[in-house]
Amino acid sequence: MSGNTFGTLFTVTTFGESHGPAIGCVIDGCPPGMTLSEADIQPELDRRRPGTSRHVTQRQEPDTVEILSGVYEGKTTGTPIALLIRNQDQRSKDYGNILDTFRPGHADYTYWHKYGIRDPRGGGRSSARLTAPVVGAAAIAKKWLFEKYGTTFKGCMSQLGEIAIPFESWEHVPNNPFFAANASLIGRLEDYMDALRKDGDSIGARIDVVAQNVPVGLGEPLYDKLDAEIAFALMGINAVKGVEIGAGFRSVAQKGSEHGDALTPEGFVGNNAGGILGGISTGQDITASIAIKPTSSIRTPRPSIDKNGQPIAVETFGRHDPCVGIRATPIAEAMLALVLMDHALRNRAQCGDVKVDTPALR
Amino acid sequence: MSGNTFGTLFTVTTFGESHGPAIGCVIDGCPPGMTLSEADIQPELDRRRPGTSRHVTQRQEPDTVEILSGVYEGKTTGTPIALLIRNQDQRSKDYGNILDTFRPGHADYTYWHKYGIRDPRGGGRSSARLTAPVVGAAAIAKKWLFEKYGTTFKGCMSQLGEIAIPFESWEHVPNNPFFAANASLIGRLEDYMDALRKDGDSIGARIDVVAQNVPVGLGEPLYDKLDAEIAFALMGINAVKGVEIGAGFRSVAQKGSEHGDALTPEGFVGNNAGGILGGISTGQDITASIAIKPTSSIRTPRPSIDKNGQPIAVETFGRHDPCVGIRATPIAEAMLALVLMDHALRNRAQCGDVKVDTPALR
């Protein structure tokens, strides 16, 4: 185990490199008896896959998933579910002088120092392409959570560079390439990205995710708190540099009389908690927000060093997302879903099946 | 395992409740042969303990630690190190009507829903008192990391409510009750807290932590990335609602040409990365920042409900920190130290002993 398994009871072990023969994962701990086929997984992969607009990488990958095990006559059997995605559009030659140099802001330098060897083709293991198997695994988690508790997941981009994207409606999200919950700003976002691409530069973004109809009682204090696990999951996504739960950094300037969400017989008043108190879900919406840094691979030449410590200018060719945040929404949803799935199983291990008829507040 | 163990190879399993007979922990995986006695641990506990100024809870706890195992003739033996801290100043009667009601913003409600039972005395297991054993355990981690790599840990409060606290010098930190790295603002902070206490309210804070002289190569991609683990550790501290690594949420508005820290033969230019690239330490300072919400237990009456779902006003007596952020600095340092210690061992498991003479950049 060197960190390639996510989860405690619902575990996802991934493998693969950006330009190797295949990527995939093994999901262990899935409850038996759930209807499952590739058709349940492919739509989530399609939301994430590259090449769907001019604002993302032009690499052409259908990301077609094959279930290799764990399903018999259309139902999960309780044994490991292996997902396989063959890579189709490798173009290793694009990677020019990065073989022996380190791109600023990129994992090149640290992989080389840690392992003494690295696969430079498309970032190898550190590529955001490796989020595909996780999105596939999370499709299974989402399905189970929905069937069991009615839990649903939503996400949207709430800021692109300096441009704040005010929330209007979830309905807008699937209708634009940015996962923006706002229809009127799309033109401005497209212009911004077009200009950026022309400059050969990249930009950061902020993504919000929400889980609704979450059972009360998920999370294991002290250390495997639900918010701690969500922070782990979201900070682990490529390029994420910050995570907030509920009021997040706004809490710093809040008073206790303002921050603490009052409880009434009709429900909580407000959700500064982001749906989590003491590390355990309250039953309210779980809300989180993440900061995504600008893509490290840019066409603009940058000063760096080579393996021998000599100065060199690095210029990246190849195909890259000018804003990795654009495709990050389904990934963030996926990570949140995996955390909730894992804790749903952990909770019923210790506390028995969640009593959904408990008169919990919403 | 229901979440009370922190770490993978250097593990800390804690136990205890705020007003039970004792709190403590078992540390497993400590390398053998290191000089260790209570004198190495007590100073860290003293930095965190309550009752040291009028701005924190007045509960009187010496937090005297006893080593029960794992040390023979003053040296660690490689077997588990158990730390025991007897509680001295329990006053359960202070907790008034919270026995059957739920304080807004507090774990009362979720513990009760999850477990069907809760220890209401001082918040039971959810009390920030439970950070003491972790601080004790981290003293051991800090010692080993310093002896092995020269790694050191520092932290300070950088904002109290609306008051930003600009960094001046680490030297100021031990000389004021706020862990502020700024001498000129102390009077203002004291006045602010005095007024707040009079109002029976509480306030949030922001804490910064830094690890210096960190070996390059720590962190296990894909999922147990160093930044993901730090986010997990810091978000798991009581009352934390947000975590940033390096540039954090500032990354959202940065361009790639600005964010990516250039590499030169003399070292990195800038540290937007916060010392971590691709989930692996670069050897630069590791920098993180956290948002701490205002204390949930305030004297101001708040609307809530009781166990039967009936409306009731909750007023908290007892002794509480009006700003839990004030004592959070040593706790944040501790969590960061535990993460680095764990990954130092994980790294040498897979990759062999870290080559500190590698000409890594700083």
Place this chain on the structure above:
Amino acid sequence: MSGNTFGTLFTVTTFGESHGPAIGCVIDGCPPGMTLSEADIQPELDRRRPGTSRHVTQRQEPDTVEILSGVYEGKTTGTPIALLIRNQDQRSKDYGNILDTFRPGHADYTYWHKYGIRDPRGGGRSSARLTAPVVGAAAIAKKWLFEKYGTTFKGCMSQLGEIAIPFESWEHVPNNPFFAANASLIGRLEDYMDALRKDGDSIGARIDVVAQNVPVGLGEPLYDKLDAEIAFALMGINAVKGVEIGAGFRSVAQKGSEHGDALTPEGFVGNNAGGILGGISTGQDITASIAIKPTSSIRTPRPSIDKNGQPIAVETFGRHDPCVGIRATPIAEAMLALVLMDHALRNRAQCGDVKVDTPALR
């Protein structure tokens, strides 16, 4: 984590050395709401404790247990349960020349090589005294399993050296110092042990353990099979050199037509399986048998070497069990109980609460 935690969901983390200030453990994952006090645990510790007959070590340890956490108003809260047992009768001076030499058959040599340091007082961490906290933890597991499923545990010595002890009745077990399920052989066993003690030698034993009323469905194939976990648990007891499940080594000479227990509407015919098929419990009695080697610490001088590799004769004084197998019965029961408890929780995590009304065979 260097191996001092047992279990996956119901975990027991132990600490302590034979002649240190205290031994104990932290139990994590216990379901909430179960009535629990020291009175539930002490009787199991009393069955295991030394000094109860002339055939075991004369060290006087009351093994009084204190619950430090996890119980509120007489019920488990779902938080970690810490058990503390203070050592009372340390006599470190007894250990003569073993400080710098290695007793044949003992852990002295390997601890020294592994850690570069060892606590020689009474074997330190490798002492069978460290089974006490496990027996305490298992008392909690036994209670929960009995209340939930009616599961019970029994064990007996079935062979002492060359003397086979045919099973007569479980009723005899508590009435003799050997945990023999046979009343007529007790005199012979006592004479045998008296002679052995006079010779300053030691002897091996075989212990059988049984769990009854086990739910069908416990065990996680492929690797965490119930029989694999039981083998792990029992082989990990001090001095155990062999483990059998069901027919054990008799299976080698059996034909398939003889070994496979037939299923009938009235139940299984025979139990060569030992209650486990494919790594999962069948609902039949789970039966296991272990081989315990003779105590390594004997008064007879033995050739050995010292730390410098020089030849030396080792003679052990101090107080030792001439047959560690004599007190092993409650320990073997305890380990079996911990495995079943852990798997009961694991099973309900993935598969939901065990349907005890399923018409499973017995």
Place this chain on the structure above:
Amino acid sequence: MSGNTFGTLFTVTTFGESHGPAIGCVIDGCPPGMTLSEADIQPELDRRRPGTSRHVTQRQEPDTVEILSGVYEGKTTGTPIALLIRNQDQRSKDYGNILDTFRPGHADYTYWHKYGIRDPRGGGRSSARLTAPVVGAAAIAKKWLFEKYGTTFKGCMSQLGEIAIPFESWEHVPNNPFFAANASLIGRLEDYMDALRKDGDSIGARIDVVAQNVPVGLGEPLYDKLDAEIAFALMGINAVKGVEIGAGFRSVAQKGSEHGDALTPEGFVGNNAGGILGGISTGQDITASIAIKPTSSIRTPRPSIDKNGQPIAVETFGRHDPCVGIRATPIAEAMLALVLMDHALRNRAQCGDVKVDTPALR
């Protein structure tokens, strides 16, 4: 995680069913920089694969392995290594009336009760076919251990039914279909198996395995002792009912003066310990022995029940090993190798790189 991952630091997560599209595994934690290709793995798979003599199942599976990840330009990179083996010779129709009935001695009954669903084709996940990915993973472990420490693994059948097979020489093992270390008995073993096959019955076996040139110091007391882990690994192999380390069950009748292997400057005298003391390797040969029950699937009709609890006679057609013990030798070696590999990494995590130049005894 429902038990399909083996190991703590060098982990193998397997997937697949006997008659599904593919079987395989993901190996995580492999040290970087080791030369590796399919040619290092295929020979071990060939030793285990079916159809190589008339005494084993006639299913034709080339068991051709494909490395999907973790290797770049012929060297391990430290990232997960995925192995894929496509199933070629599925014949699901052979399985006749076992779809709704339970074969005595087989996992049919328990899988159905645990999961409420089972893949009946060739035993699904419970098939011994699932040992193939483990054997593949162990080839990597064996290679690393040999290159690092010179460690080697050997195994042989030491008993087939009533026929003891005295050890003569390891040289005989690859030259007969039984992995017997004895040339003169081969004719008798072949006759025995021919008669058994004619009868439609099956038989048990005993397998011995040895690891040589093992570093001193591997094993994590208290619970993850090396012998406990080996017992776990070996008992987890399909059909194993007993495990011995060193003297095993012979220890029961041994005296301490006889069992404890004396230490001399020239080395240990004897190896009753089986190379392990106090759960830690001594540097001597590690020796273990296992009992394998007769194959559960036999052509002779057996009484059983169907899913509704009604009596029925079960007769198994299809292709089965009449003695699963025959192909068990490479599997037992593989499991032993995985345990040692895992503990080599665990040991260097806590204690630093094993000092092979320590003057340890052999």
